[in-house]
Amino acid sequence: MTEAAAPKIRLRDVHKRFGDKVVLDGIDLDVQAGESIVVIGGSGSGKSVLIKSIQGIVRPESGSIQVDGEEVIGMGGKQIERINAKIGMLFQGAALFDSLPVWENVSFGALQAGKLDRKAAYDLAVETLAKVGLTEDVAKLWPSELSGGMQKRVGLARAIATEPEIIFFDEPTTGLDPIMADVINDLIVTCVKRLGATAITITHDMASARKIADRVAMLYKGKLVWVGPIADIDNSGNPYVDQFIHGRAEGPITMDLRR
Amino acid sequence: MNVLALIGRVFLTFLAAVGRLSRFALAAVTHMVRPPFYPRQILRQFIDIGYFSLPVVALTAIFSGMVLALQSHSGFARFQAEGAVAMVVALSITRELGPVLAGLMVAGRIGASMAAEIGTMRVTEQVDALTTLSTNPFKYLVSPRVLAGLLMMPLLVVVADILGIFGGYIIAIGKLGFNSGSYLANTWQVLEPLDVLSGLVKAAAFGFLIALLGCYNGYYSKGGAQGVGAATTNAVVSASILILIANYGITEIFFAQ
Ligand SMILES: Nc1ncnc2c1ncn2[C@@H]1O[C@H](COP(=O)(O)OP(=O)(O)OP(=O)(O)O)[C@@H](O)[C@H]1O
Numbered sequence A: 001m002t003e004a005a006a007p008k009i010r011l012r013d014v015h016k017r018f019g020d021k022v023v024l025d026g027i028d029l030d031v032q033a034g035e036s037i038v039v040i041g042g043s044g045s046g047k048s049v050l051i052k053s054i055q056g057i058v059r060p061e062s063g064s065i066q067v068d069g070e071e072v073i074g075m076g077g078k079q080i081e082r083i084n085a086k087i088g089m090l091f092q093g094a095a096l097f098d099s100l101p102v103w104e105n106v107s108f109g110a111l112q113a114g115k116l117d118r119k120a121a122y123d124l125a126v127e128t129l130a131k132v133g134l135t136e137d138v139a140k141l142w143p144s145e146l147s148g149g150m151q152k153r154v155g156l157a158r159a160i161a162t163e164p165e166i167i168f169f170d171e172p173t174t175g176l177d178p179i180m181a182d183v184i185n186d187l188i189v190t191c192v193k194r195l196g197a198t199a200i201t202i203t204h205d206m207a208s209a210r211k212i213a214d215r216v217a218m219l220y221k222g223k224l225v226w227v228g229p230i231a232d233i234d235n236s237g238n239p240y241v242d243q244f245i246h247g248r249a250e251g252p253i254t255m256d257l258r259r
Numbered sequence B: 001m002n003v004l005a006l007i008g009r010v011f012l013t014f015l016a017a018v019g020r021l022s023r024f025a026l027a028a029v030t031h032m033v034r035p036p037f038y039p040r041q042i043l044r045q046f047i048d049i050g051y052f053s054l055p056v057v058a059l060t061a062i063f064s065g066m067v068l069a070l071q072s073h074s075g076f077a078r079f080q081a082e083g084a085v086a087m088v089v090a091l092s093i094t095r096e097l098g099p100v101l102a103g104l105m106v107a108g109r110i111g112a113s114m115a116a117e118i119g120t121m122r123v124t125e126q127v128d129a130l131t132t133l134s135t136n137p138f139k140y141l142v143s144p145r146v147l148a149g150l151l152m153m154p155l156l157v158v159v160a161d162i163l164g165i166f167g168g169y170i171i172a173i174g175k176l177g178f179n180s181g182s183y184l185a186n187t188w189q190v191l192e193p194l195d196v197l198s199g200l201v202k203a204a205a206f207g208f209l210i211a212l213l214g215c216y217n218g219y220y221s222k223g224g225a226q227g228v229g230a231a232t233t234n235a236v237v238s239a240s241i242l243i244l245i246a247n248y249g250i251t252e253i254f255f256a257q
């Protein structure tokens, strides 16, 4: 091995299609332990599919995905469970269990692993909810009684409750007011810097990306067209990145609109 | 249009569906007997199926028993064989109507709600969320429901048997002028353990099918609210049809000479 450390997550030539639609078309990416990667890209470009592939929820047709050196593609259910025990995930739509109260959602992972009794799990939930700016009153509510932004924050609390080694955030700040969005950005930075977690965050919010990213990867037409340090994003020399971060309608990225 | 090719294609699709369902059933059963178990989930399903289905099943059974007494009395009167009323009620309820009617009612109630609940969880990514929280969705969602269907339906049918016979008794005594003691003695005399047992075996099989098809259709639903709606309909229709087919099969096993 020539590298100082083996990457925490390693993707090689990953391909995924749904029917005729090619979504991932040869993705290569290394994420080092303790690193925070932000994935940007247009709507429908396959960002969510990319992180779901790493968790074994979506099964790519070919390529290799390794987590801590273990191949995920083709892995059986039991092994996938073991890999997922290391990973916390915030879903784009929160995906809270609506048959369980908020606090059981947050401490679900800890409860199922049998690590905690219900009292301790409740305390853990309240403590984690506080980190995302929610009070104890929320703990006993049902997910359907929350606003969209609150659901998102509960989803975030569920993702970080067990202090996983790897955390995926799918658009953590979408639907939040600017102040709360910044609180969440700080929280993500804390998770990565203080707890040493490895994070992949999907976002459209460039302010958020600048705050949390070590490196940025841009997905376009199934390929990573640019991967680089956040410091370089303003002078990447990459026309796709330039167009994206400035939000211009003119450029190499076309929106397939009918004129 | 090549008719043979069309028939072939339909047949292959059918076989594929049967294969998928069998695999699903096998997985549900193997996860049922292998730890970890989720007692809270199992208990919730027991209560949902066993307890909350009681009113529908009870009403269905009582009125079926009442109708049976009335109909068989008016029919048998033509042969001066009114004495057979107790027998007709007892045998029809325990062997057929108890399990089949309870099965169809529970299919409408439970099969639909299972498909809707799991289907909604699927399209809102809650099923995926289970996986990311290191919980096998099969163990957590499917197995408790199938287990509850398998065990609770026979209990419901015991209740249906008792209430169905009671319904017949009310009509026989209150309306048709039978003597209470001899009607009950008659009922008791004709009933064989096998009559009740075959009904309970049917109940277990129907409960298994209802939960299995509810979960299966929910689990593979896609495409938002419309997909969940379709899954719900499919769950009820397919469970009802399979109940009637299985009913014939089990009857054949028990009673064909
Ligand atoms: N289960 C699925 N079945 C079929 N197609 C799918 C499925 N999941 C995703 N896709 C398709 O894959 C493509 C990428 O989807 P994905 O959710 O990854 O987009 P995204 O980059 O996360 O977009 P957004 O920013 O809007 O969330 C889309 O075109 C979508 O239609």
Ligand SMILES: [Mg+2]
Binding pocket: A047, A048, A049, A092, A170
């Ligand atoms: Mg997405």
